[in-house]
Amino acid sequence: MNIHHLELFYHVARCRGVSAAARQMPYGIQQPAISAQILQLENSLGKALFHRRPFALTVEGEALFAFVEPFFAKLPMMAERLRGGADNSLRISCPEIVQRDYLPALLSGVRARVPGFHFSLESGRIEEIENNLRGGKIDLGLATSAGPKENGIDHRELLRMPLLLLVREDDGPCTAAEILGQDRIEQPLITLPRGEPSVAAFQQELQRRNIEWYPTLELASLDLVARFVTEGYGTGLVLDIPGAVRPPGVRTLPLSDFPEVRFYALTSGNRPAMVELFIAEAEKVIEGFRGK
The missing domain is CATH 3.40.190.10 (Periplasmic binding protein-like II)
Known part of the structure; x- marks a missing residue:
């Protein structure tokens, strides 16, 4: 298998579609080029990896994504480590409402305090967030939740909303x-x-x-x-x-x-320093909203 084809497949699977992947790729590549190279990968395997409309991974696509995702997802962090800098990246998942109402202010606050801060962001509801935390696919989830459960997910309460x-x-x-x-x-x-x-x-x-x-x-x-x-x-x-x-x-x-409904920062296992910093900044931003 061609490693470049695998990288393109990883981004298509992560973004849930070729057009979305073309917009979010870390380097410039056009949608037709992505489609053509994914087709070459499928032809070499003799299997379709995903359904186009609506997008859904096939059984073979799910298996391949589970294999390549841990490697490609960690490349940015490894690059930063090899450069000798601190790991100032976060993989965040949260629902749309959090992205719209809170996340821009949170990200601005963290960027002001941490030079070189960068992040990846995906949408997800609470069940998806918990599954991705357990699988090591994200560092931090932000969501409303029914509260802590015995499922290996740590809940840090940020806000109670009537x-x-x-x-x-x-x-x-x-x-x-x-x-x-x-x-x-x-x-x-x-x-x-x-x-x-x-x-x-x-x-x-x-x-x-x-x-x-x-x-x-x-x-x-x-x-x-x-x-x-x-x-x-x-x-x-x-x-x-x-x-x-x-x-x-x-x-x-x-x-x-x-x-009341409670809003949590969700983590799993040992929290990286960036997660702790982000949560501290989130608490400050929420206090600022309360004061308005």
Whole structure:
């Protein structure tokens, strides 16, 4: 097997597609060139390594990626070590909401303190983050979570976020009790996907109170939840995130007696010094948001 072909395959598998890999490659190479060389690799093996649309690794592709990933993923760190410098890199995974609301400020703070800091970033939900930490594929996860479990993952709490209901200001209820006290709740409930900790915590508390109110719309982000509320599609379940800006025309209804959702830094095994520095900076940034 051609080592360059294996490198290209690694980036395609990591980025979940040829076009995404072309945008994120550490050196310039066009998408057609990547596709042609991946095809050469597949022809030499006599096996397809992934399905194109939608992207999915085949069984053979999964096996090959598991073999080459540990080597190629660690090349940047090895290069830094051979240059005689400190390892100032981090492999981070977090959901989209963290990337949008917190990560830019966190990264700016770390870069100001650590010359030469660099990082890789991938999106992932809590289950993916935990699996990648156990597999040594990432150094740090940032996510909401139901809390520590006996699964080899260390949880360091950074923030507790209360749950809120979001309604339209012009025609919505004024308190959460007005909704939850109904014999039959008519308002459609708009939430993140059911597996998200905020939705799970809300539903568990409803069950404890013998209240039935299940999601009608499950959306990919809190921004979308808020947007659908402003358009009149129902009541949204959101998190009270420090520094978050609500869209005009909506009212927040606190759920003060509901469980809070906790935001964690997730690690596994011995934490590198860069992880500790990053977590310390995260705590400072979050405190800054609280003060606004």
